[in-house]
Amino acid sequence: MSLRARCTDRDFLRRLVGLAAPISIQQLVTSSLFHLVNAILLSHLGEAALGAVSLVGRMGGIASLVLGGIAGGVSMFCAQLGARSDRGDRGNHSARGDRDDIARVLGAGLLVTSAFTLPLALAAALAPGAVLHLLSSDPGVIEAGSAYLPLLALQYPLLAVILVFSAAARSLGRPRLPLVTAGIGAAVSTLLSYGLVLGRLGLPALGVHGAGVAALLSRLLEAALLVGALYLGPRTTPRAVPLPALPFRDGTLSRFLAPTWPLVLNELLWALGTFAYVAIYARMGTGPLAAIGVLTPIQWVCIDVFVGLGSAAGILLGQELGAGNEARAYDLAVRISIVGPAFAALGGVVIAFASGLLLAPFSGVGPAALGGARTMLFMFAATLWIQVSTMISCLGVMRAGGDTRFMLLFNTGGTWLLGLPLACAAFALGLPIEAVFACTLVEEFLKMLLWTHRLRSRRWMRDLGAAPLPSRP
Template identity: 30%
Template sequence: MSALSRPFFDAVFLKRLLLIAIPIALQTMMFSSRSLVDILMVGQLSEADVAAIGIAGKAMFVSTLLIFGAMTGGSMLVAQYWGAGNMQGFREKIALTVTLTNVTAALSALIFWLYADSIISVASDNPTVIALGKDYLQIAGLSLFCLASVSGLAAGLRAMHKPGISTFFSGVGISVNILLNWVFIFGHWGAPQMGSKGAAVATALSGIVEMLALYLYLYQRQHLVAFSRAEWVSSLTLKAVKRFLALSLPTAFNFLMWSSGLFVYHAIIGHVNEAGLAAIAVITPVESLSLSFLIGTANAAAVLVGNNLGAKQTETAYQQAWQVGVFNFIAGVFIALVMLAIQPWVLGFFPALTGETAQITAYFYWAMCALIVVKTIPMAMIVGVLRAGGDVRYCLGQDFVAQWLIGIPVVLAAAVVFEWPVYWVYALLATEELVKWVGSLIRVKSGVWLNNLVSDSN
């Protein structure tokens, strides 16, 4: 019996996958909903505010993925150390992950503070949009430190199959964010009416609340992931840092390259049609929410596959790879159909959009539903399987070819050379995902990603 013919035979694996995936999916939804809440609330002001936060949010997304890239390197090690039963190494790798994700956050926040206006001007030459986006980016960029600190501990909690803890505190963060948005955007409770700048203040303050609440909870309870100062110091060895960077740098650069490509797509669409810029600002957080469950299953698979690789159970890991791929595809089709069914309700939340922008947003929405299905297999195989085995260099090369050598040139040609309508230009974002279907499936089938990282990093 081939691997592809037995995806759902292991009910135990499916149950474990869902128990880990659902809290991660909820956490991803809450994270994505922060930008959606900003767009929804600021959308009551003007299209310039919507466009500004959309562009700034895309830049924040790039930095967020850089932090997640650094965290992913740590997650690979943390999951395998947990699978191997090495608790000392487990805690030290969590400490190292927290440290290096914060270094990444510091670099991003500094760039945003110094070059915010230049970043916004890449996607828009409207002075109002640039000014609003600059204010948002400089303030909201401070929340990256909170994200970095929370992410390091969340990696450990996921490896222990207890992602619900960090998910709960993400819920605290998003609740505070909504409340502070209402206060600072519209000037309630005696606060100044700050508009889109108030949304940035709310993002930064809610991040601080979430971080402090999570750390206080874990350290008061002396949780296993609450590393000590001695473990933090012992984690900072040259050998440990080099091993961490060998995994994290390719992944972080991969995320930077990929997310920068998304920013290029955004810029191309913005220059084709300014209404398309506001439309994609609306669609991006909606798409992120739609993909949350698929992201959850991919990350849950990375934990389970990583645990088995750390325990040297390579045959089990290989079988699980195909199971999660098929499961993600079926789930993606279901999610796309649901999103199509609720389209009028979702787009009804954006009354500030003009007739043309509203029509383009509707076209983008239909394309987004198709993209959800197209993204399922690459997401499962790259995030959930290949990176679990530390196959980060292949992932980097594949993303570079699929996006920068094929996807972006195709989209650019459609926009500039052939002058296609903006909604067809947006639909062509599927090109790179189709390329990844081929590359990721071939790589997973080869089995070269079945690596034990614990023995390599001792």
């Protein structure tokens, strides 16, 4: 069968879309649409409020990406261990042993996320003004952001629980449950934001503070629904997520951290790099920061439409590698690396034609900021297929194969060695925000070329289950 025929095979597309769609929809309703609704509502409060929430949201994005890296480690192990469990015995390692290993991986994921989120939440809650003052000199931005940052920080422990259990549920064949609970949380968040930001539905008008309250309450509800649904029902079915177990025995924690720490460091360094971009925008003034505040939620929505392809690739490839099917894993990786960018190229055309419709809700923003956002949206649409290609390589292929150290060099090197120096140079030369934004896109071209070479080399393929977690006494 030719490569074109394999890429358009109905069974392949059905499996890929069947996994990708729930993940993308969950990401959309929990993150992107939440930020988009907030941006639209807060744009009616002025550029300072919108810029402040955009700045704080990017700070929260750093925490979210790090937590996502830890959850990616959970998913990486659960996909391969789950495939081994479905096959029964593998040498001397029983299916029951694999389920116990999954329980200990969950425990490790929760332990590491707690160690990260609790100090971060405490620091952000106690000194929000001091943190924001380092990034912006605008008093309006600092005042508005100080009302939002402490409430955002309190969401981090809840987000850790949601991401870890969602990763386990998807990897063990239950992708729809996180989608349902996320949808309920998003609906509650939207209603509460509408009421508390603008003073509708009989609720007080709290402005930026109201947006934070709405987000915190919706996260609490989502976490409670997800954990309750996972463990109130029967836990003996093959798709059941086992109860987390302490990971200290037999070196489980160190075994979990070995391939996961590069994943987490990758997310942290990449997030710090993207946040450095935002710091540059903030130093350019309230208008450019507001333009980014308009563009960013639209970007997140568009990217998250395709993020499920990366996560689905990770699950499918992890299952094949866990089953010892390296040839099938390579073939899947090639096909997904072609299909994903092809879909994204079509999506970029749609975004370009719908730009007026996408920007229409932000009528409260000044014409200069809105014009800058429009130009940058066209630039984003033209390069979306390249960004999706690198996203699939990181979220899916390299993560599934445990090739996390190369992923660390690959993903952060482009940002810190190419994108940021170019953006800083454009800022120092006094170029407009559109030019600075263009510099942030250059790194994607380099990463796409590097990834194509890595894919063909097959050096990204590692079977994490080849040496099982230490057996229990």
